[in-house]
Amino acid sequence: MKKMKHHHKTLFALIIAFAVIAFWRGLWGLFDIYVFPENYELSLWTTMVVGIVILVGTHYAAREFL
Secondary structure: OHHHHHHHHHHHHHHHHHHHHHHHHHHHHHHHHHOOOOOHHHHHHHHHHHHHHHHHHHHHHHHHHO
């Protein structure tokens, strides 16, 4: 029974990992279409900078909660 639970946890983790990757791939695809669609390089730089700003902002916000 214990071995079966381990297999279920592993399968569940793989399904979640696939879902997360699929979500981010879809989101990036939408960014490519809607954020400066005529300029792919500018779209990449803009979304990267926005992502970094969000990461830095949430890092400082998370430090306030600890």
